[in-house]
Amino acid sequence: MKIVTDKTPKVDIHQILTPDEIQGIIEHIHHYPQPRAAVLDALKLVQKRNGWVDDAQVAAIANMLSIAVSDVEGVATFFNRIYRQPVGRHVILVCDSIACYLTGYEALAEAFRRNLGIEFGQTTADGRFTLLPICCLGNCDKGASVLIDEDTYGPVLPEEVAMLLEQYL
Template sequence: MATTPHTTLIDSDGFLLHAEDETAMRAEMTHYEQPQAACIEALKIVQRRHGWVPDEAIGAIARVLGIAPASVESVATFYSLIFRQPVGRHIVLVCDSSACFLSGFDELKQALVNQLGIDYGQTTEDDRFTLLPVCCLGACDGAPALMIDNDTYGPVTADDLPALLESYS
């Protein structure tokens, strides 16, 4: 089914793909010889709008890219920063690389768990924060490090957390 910028693609699963998102996916496809190469960006486009990628979006993305839904699903489940369930407004990624591990990762993680009242993979009751591990933030000179949304911080101590987290409403 061809769409125009003023229409919306509804997948057989009932997922509503916004016209701007479909347009962005099609534009992304022009950068690659194979449409599969645009899959990660297509998933990120849906995630930016919805905060995560619902199962029902997989078929809609596959139809736009012209690839099998299983191909989209395999990419979506492989990449840890493609969220397949609802997450909080802010994602807190705690680096557990060797440098961070040796520089106070355990204390930082425990302080986050205590302050937020959640563990890895969980979201606070107010849907404000989701806490996740990440294998490396590339901030070894600032270990232990963490990232909130797109902002990297380090070195971070337990004493830094209250003010840091408060700055994200």
């Protein structure tokens, strides 16, 4: 019987992470009493380069923090704004909370799908947009709401979607 352990594999972080990423993670480590507390900061820092975090980068972060890869993976998959697969240059998050649902979510979601020619979870063929649902944007008084990259919009009407997308070339 083979016993599986969750030891952090030794990887050459210098082949996986940039010098700026390594330095940034080191700086984040010093902000916390335990290095493992810097996992989310490290993931966000690494994601800035390509828009997502691959398996090698997860292993490199685990190595730097001296924790198990599964611990980093657990944080990466828990937070819905850490992407574990490639996404478009612009990520569109359409709020599907009850507040947005009651103020036009269904029509807004359909307008995005129609204008982009994709379904939720997909990326346009040109790599420009990825369309995702999100359970709440905290913009309930302005539903139906959308987050594109770091920009929050609301209320957004279906007829405004095409014009909104044109802002993100």
